[in-house]
Amino acid sequence: xxxxxxxxxxxxxxxxxxxxxxxxxxxxxxxxxxxxxxxxxxxxxxxxxxxxxxxxxxxxxxxx
Numbered sequence: 001x002x003x004x005x006x007x008x009x010x011x012x013x014x015x016x017x018x019x020x021x022x023x024x025x026x027x028x029x030x031x032x033x034x035x036x037x038x039x040x041x042x043x044x045x046x047x048x049x050x051x052x053x054x055x056x057x058x059x060x061x062x063x064x
Contacts, residue, residue, distance in 0.1 A: 010019045024032075 008021050008023050010021075011017075012019070
């Protein structure tokens, strides 16, 4: 099945583990990548919000 490319096999020789998985379609790969990018952008947005909040707090403290 691996030779006929119906399955994908990954061999980890030091750990003596062979992992079999079905081959992903192009749409599945793109969907997975898109999901990862969406998670990354959400983290960047949260980080920017927290940085702006910290900047405003420091400006208020500087005025007082």
